[in-house]
Amino acid sequence: MPGLTVAKFGGTSVADYSAMQRCANIIINNPATKVVVVSASSGVTNKLVALTQATTTDEQSRLLIEQIAEIQYQILNKLGNPSDVVAQINAVLSHIKVLVERLVLSRSKAVMDELLSQGELCSSICFAAVLRNKGASANAFDVRQVLRTDSHHGRAEPQIALIAQLAEMHLMPLITSQVIVTQGFIGADAQGATTTLGRGGSDYSAALLAEALRAEAVEIWTDVAGIYTTDPRLAPNAKPIPEISFNEAAEMATFGAKVLHPATILPAVRQKIQVFVGSSWAPEKGGTWIRHQVSDEPVYRAVAVRRDQTLLNLHSLQMLHAQGFLAETFATLAKHKISVDLITTSEVNVSLTLDKTGSDSSGQGLLSEALLQELSQHCRVRVEDGLALVAVIGNKIASTAGVCRRVFEVLEPHNVRMICQGASPHNLCVLVAETEAAEVIRALHENLFEL
Ligand SMILES: Nc1ncnc2c1ncn2[C@@H]1O[C@H](COP(=O)(O)OP(=O)(O)O)[C@@H](O)[C@H]1O
Numbered sequence: 045m046p047g048l049t050v051a052k053f054g055g056t057s058v059a060d061y062s063a064m065q066r067c068a069n070i071i072i073n074n075p076a077t078k079v080v081v082v083s084a085s086s087g088v089t090n091k092l093v094a095l096t097q098a099t100t101t102d103e104q105s106r107l108l109i110e111q112i113a114e115i116q117y118q119i120l121n122k123l124g125n126p127s128d129v130v131a132q133i134n135a136v137l138s139h140i141k142v143l144v145e146r147l148v149l150s151r152s153k154a155v156m157d158e159l160l161s162q163g164e165l166c167s168s169i170c171f172a173a174v175l176r177n178k179g180a181s182a183n184a185f186d187v188r189q190v191l192r193t194d195s196h197h198g199r200a201e202p203q204i205a206l207i208a209q210l211a212e213m214h215l216m217p218l219i220t221s222q223v224i225v226t227q228g229f230i231g232a233d234a235q236g237a238t239t240t241l242g243r244g245g246s247d248y249s250a251a252l253l254a255e256a257l258r259a260e261a262v263e264i265w266t267d268v269a270g271i272y273t274t275d276p277r278l279a280p281n282a283k284p285i286p287e288i289s290f291n292e293a294a295e296m297a298t299f300g301a302k303v304l305h306p307a308t309i310l311p312a313v314r315q316k317i318q319v320f321v322g323s324s325w326a327p328e329k330g331g332t333w334i335r336h337q338v339s340d341e342p343v344y345r346a347v348a349v350r351r352d353q354t355l356l357n358l359h360s361l362q363m364l365h366a367q368g369f370l371a372e373t374f375a376t377l378a379k380h381k382i383s384v385d386l387i388t389t390s391e392v393n394v395s396l397t398l399d400k401t402g403s404d405s406s407g408q409g410l411l412s413e414a415l416l417q418e419l420s421q422h423c424r425v426r427v428e429d430g431l432a433l434v435a436v437i438g439n440k441i442a443s444t445a446g447v448c449r450r451v452f453e454v455l456e457p458h459n460v461r462m463i464c465q466g467a468s469p470h471n472l473c474v475l476v477a478e479t480e481a482a483e484v485i486r487a488l489h490e491n492l493f494e495l
């Protein structure tokens with residue numbers, strides 16, 4: 045649809061009534077916004093994840109459900125408790141209780157996904173009501189009617205062609221006359237079972253819907269005024285980036301800039317849809333435009349960090365002058381649905397880090413006992429945790445002289461476990477102890493952006 049904007053509001057932006065009001069003003073001020081994608085109110089998905097854990101006691105579950113209800117009731121109270129909206133929220137809250145009981149009987153991943161989806165269902169119902177309260181014609185819409193995925197619960201794969209067809213059929217006719225408020229993060233498989241796209245997946249949902257509806261722009265409204273040269277919480281001197289290319293933004297997201305989910309960029313790249321990132325607290329501050337082509341492509345664009353990294357070190361004498369060791373290793377990892385991130389090799393060792401991007405919504409670890417046992421059959425396996433991947437992101441990094449010197453001069457006091465450079469023109473990354481990551485980020489940011 046020409047001129048259409050899809051706007052996504054993250055958890056902090058729809059945390060409570062006043063946050064929702066700020067977002068409603070943003071929507072009302074831009075008549076091009078016809079589709080609104082919301083995350084669960086801040087903290088709700090974490091509480092739902094806690095409810096899925098086998099270790100959570102009945103008493104803890106009761107408290108968690110009470111806290112989730114309290115977040116919704118505070119919003120409803122400020123709205124004057126409209127009876128239809130209260131009834132819808134109560135129905136969701138009752139369903140949460142039913143799902144928690146069902147999980148006690150069977151720890152099914154399908155039930156877990158359905159439970160996790162309830163946060164987004166609540167926030168979309170409340171947010172549509174906030175918009176109506178301000179005079180807008182707005183309704184909540186169940187995204188599961190259009191966001192078709194496979195059945196890989198916890199990390200479902202969207203089915204692009206079907207999403208386009210379903211959106212054309214069910215969503216397009218609605219947006220000619222009203223604003224549709226729908227859920228990020230969740231979808232449904234061919235049987236109608238609820239699925240989730242992995243933690244932080246609402247940005248991805250917004251981009252998928254924008255692609256399906258052939259929108260002109262996607263807006264990601266969050267709690268920072270755009271993408272910064274590094275996480276402003278880590279380095280107070282981080283600067284906002286007014287414009288950035290798809291490639292650079294994708295690298296930043298992949299390497300841990302939490303402000304954007306890594307998969308968000310894919311639909312935008314496919315359809316050349318520009319993406320805006322801004323602050324719902326201060327929309328007047330502007331933000332970052334992510335575009336296909338940008339006027340400036342500096343060598344150093346940003347520094348990002350991805351925490352909670354696992355290094356897998358595989359040692360085997362069979363590797364020496366032999367063929368097939370890596371093929372066998374990767375086949376085993378693929379069988380266990382693990383994708384490898386970084387890799388370095390020596391004569392008898394391979395070190396690799398695991399890709400946790402869009403990791404399973406249930407928060408379960410990637411390395412299962414079965415996988416480790418299978419790998420141990422053909423090599424010695426050592427697992428190192430507590431690591432963080434720090435990435436310098438920019439352009440022509442691999443072909444610019446002096447980059448390594450500027451990066452390594454600040455790394456001197458730190459033990460670097462692994463270095464990857466050269467595979468991509470857009471990054472240079474180092475693996476360091478998680479406890480040193482913040483210091484490494486600050487030092488790199490100072491050296492590359494503040495001098
Ligand atoms: N390079 C960066 N630029 C801006 N924010 C960043 C960057 N890296 C990490 N962040 C963090 O991302 C946060 C926003 O992401 P998130 O909390 O997932 O938002 P939301 O709940 O709106 O989806 C910011 O508060 C900021 O701390």
Ligand SMILES: N[C@@H](CC(=O)OP(=O)(O)O)C(=O)O
Binds near residue numbers: 053083084089228
């Ligand atoms: N609520 C989901 C999806 C999401 O994207 O949230 P947020 O936009 O707040 O990161 C989560 O917490 O993972």
